[in-house]
Amino acid sequence: MEWIEYLDALDKQLILALNYDGGPLQDQLWYFVAGRFTWSPLYCFLLWLLYRQCRPLSINGRHFVLILLVTVLVVVLSDQIASGLIKHWVERPRPSRADSGISDFIHIVNNYRGGHYGFVSSHASNTWGIALWFILLWQKSGRFRPLRNGMGTLFAVLIVYAMLNCYSRIYLGVHYPGDILGGLIVGTAVAIFCYYLVYRNAKKWLKIDKPSTT
Numbered sequence: 001m002e003w004i005e006y007l008d009a010l011d012k013q014l015i016l017a018l019n020y021d022g023g024p025l026q027d028q029l030w031y032f033v034a035g036r037f038t039w040s041p042l043y044c045f046l047l048w049l050l051y052r053q054c055r056p057l058s059i060n061g062r063h064f065v066l067i068l069l070v071t072v073l074v075v076v077l078s079d080q081i082a083s084g085l086i087k088h089w090v091e092r093p094r095p096s097r098a099d100s101g102i103s104d105f106i107h108i109v110n111n112y113r114g115g116h117y118g119f120v121s122s123h124a125s126n127t128w129g130i131a132l133w134f135i136l137l138w139q140k141s142g143r144f145r146p147l148r149n150g151m152g153t154l155f156a157v158l159i160v161y162a163m164l165n166c167y168s169r170i171y172l173g174v175h176y177p178g179d180i181l182g183g184l185i186v187g188t189a190v191a192i193f194c195y196y197l198v199y200r201n202a203k204k205w206l207k208i209d210k211p212s213t214t
Contacts, residue, residue, distance in 0.1 A: 007178065011176040011177060011178040012095070012101075012102050012176070014176070014177045014178075015095050015102075015106070015170060015173075015176050015177060016102065016105055016106075018167075018170050018171075018177065019095070019106055019107050019170055019171060019173050020107055020171075021107045022171070026171070027109045027110070028109075030109065030167075030168045030171040030172060031109050031110055031112070031168075031172065033164050033165065033168040034123065034165065034168035034169060034172060039127075039161060039165075042157075042161060046134060047068070050064060050067055050068075051064050054067065062206055062208060063203075063208050066199070066202055066203065066206060066208070067137065067199075070133070070194050070195075070198055070199045070202070071130070071133065073194055073198060074129045074130060074133045074190055074191060074194045075126055075129070075130065077129075077190045077193075077194070078122070078125040078126045078129035078130075078186060078187050078190045079122050079125070079126055081125065081186050081190065082120045082121065082122035082124075082125040082126075082182075082183055082186050083115075083122040086119065086120050086182070086186070087115075087117040087118070087119060087120070087122075088117065090117070090119045090120075091117055092117055092118055092119040092179075093116060093117065093118065094113065094114050094115070094116065094117065094118035094173075094174050094175065094179075095118070095173055095174070095175070095176055096108055096112075096113040096114060096172075096173045096174050097113060097116055106173040107171075107173055108172075108173050109171075109172050109173070112172060112174070113173075113174060114172075114174035114175075118174060118175050118176065118179045119176070119178065119179045119182055120179055120182030120183040120185075120186055121166070121169055121175045121179040121180050121182065121183035122183065123165050123166070123168075123169050123175070123183065124162075124165070124166045124169070124175075124179070124180045124181075124182075124183025124184050124186075124187060125183040125184070125186040125187040125190070126183075126187065127161065127162040127165040127166070127187070128162045128166070128183065128184050128187035128188065128191075129186070129187035129188075129190045129191045130158075130162075130187075130191075131158035131159060131161060131162040131187075132187060132188060132191035132192075133190075133191040133194060133195060134154075134158055135155055135158060136191060136192070136195040137195065137199070138154065138155075139155075166180045166183070166184070
């Protein structure tokens with residue numbers, strides 16, 4: 001289809017503009033940002049923050065366990081929809097791969113090229129899915145009212161966390177901007193599904209009391 005060819009050509013122009021050789025310092029910085037365990041301290045902090053708020057509010061920590069399970073579900077769904085389903089259905093080569101047609105013009109870091117297919121980005125779907133899930137949780141739930149003074153900072157940290165991860169994939173040459181956009185859409189859909197359908201219904205089923213409005 002002509003419109004698919006147009007979008008593909010546009011995507012290639014965009015990555016050639018955004019992917020560049022920033023030198024050894026930037027190479028290692030963005031490689032670090034995209035690392036599997038780089039953001040572990042942030043995840044631990046978020047879980048600690050949730051545990052601190054949930055512990056006095058629900059019997060036997062049921063609320064914290066529920067949030068933990070839904071968080072795992074967000075990650076699993078985001079990853080499997082992106083990597084296990086869409087990538088193998090679309091079969092779009094990453095820009096770093098020889099059959100992409102532009103691999104000779106892509107800056108590669110540490111010879112890292114990723115798997116063969118790149119649409120959609122599981123990094124984008126996972127990180128944005130996690131970020132949006134926590135944003136919805138903190139914004140919508142009255143149980144986390146004590147956090148509201150620092151809410152803006154938390155939201156900013158989560159958004160920056162997701163965007164840094166997304167751009168790192170472009171800098172490393174393993175994803176087109178279109179791959180990132182697709183991942184953001186998947187992450188958004190998963191976070192909304194997990195919050196509104198899974199989390200809220202599970203709270204009712206577990207009979208977790210509503211917080212006081214006083």
